[in-house]
Amino acid sequence: MKIEVEGDKLRVSGVKELGASNASSFRHDVREAMRDGQKNVDVDLSDTTYVDSCGLGALISLYKAASGLQGTVRLLHPQPSVQQILELTRMHRIFEIVEN
Amino acid sequence: LTGTAQTVGQTQVPLLELQLACDLGQVRSVASEARSFLLGLGCQELEVVDCELAFVEACNNAIQYAPPTAKQTPVSIQVLCSAEDILFRIMDHTLGFELPARIDPPGLNNERGRGLFIIRSVMDEVMYDRGPEGNVLTLRKKRKGRS
Secondary structure, three states, X not given: OEEEEEOOXXXXXOOOEEOOOOXXXXXXXXXXXXXXXXXXXXXXXXXXXXXXXXXXXXXXXXXXXXXXXXXXXXXEOOOHHHHHHHHHOOHHHOOEXXXX | OOOEEEEEOOEEEEEEEEEEOOOXXXXXXXXXXXXXXXXHOOOOHHXXXXXXXXXXXXXXHHHHOOOHHHOOOOEEEEEEEOOOEEEEEEEEOOOOOOOOOOOOOOOOOOOOOOHXXXXXXXXXXXXXXXXXXXXXXXXXXXXXXOO
């Protein structure tokens, strides 16, 4: 996973899967990177082939952290299988989802 | 990837049997085996994606809720695929739970509690039987036709 800082924004990319086995480390690493005041987070999901409910929980955690700073979380370019779980769980109501 | 077969009525139904260690890191590889088995039998990609989603959630729950005394006992899995449907049986060693008749999605801000909702949303039938030797979660998906 790669985390880049662009001003007040973090860009997270290179996440192959986001599930029960790595959701905690994903949440921890990104929230650590937000400690310098980055309030907006872009999560590039173009390389992500799988997200499960634990992965969604990690994304919601980021959403709550960013919202607390009056920031936003955007989910970029989800693959169709990931888009499916985002729609099923109504995540489009809290995240801005930028499709391809 | 090949499995064996189980007789259902008068029909031999392809069967894949798997053992999953109580380790969340193993779930995806076991799910990939189930996926390959189903695709090899001509199941459509969309129905396999649904099954994989439900299967992973079920396995995650079986591992996450296993008590310490059951951590050395693997989760036993059967995948059956007939012309009509795809069936998963996931035998866990948790304390079990009462499967509610209706499962509403949790609040949008909740970080947990979506597993059963996802399973119920993508599968056609979900049953849970508690037993002294373990519990069995049965998931059924009707097939849309061979690809």
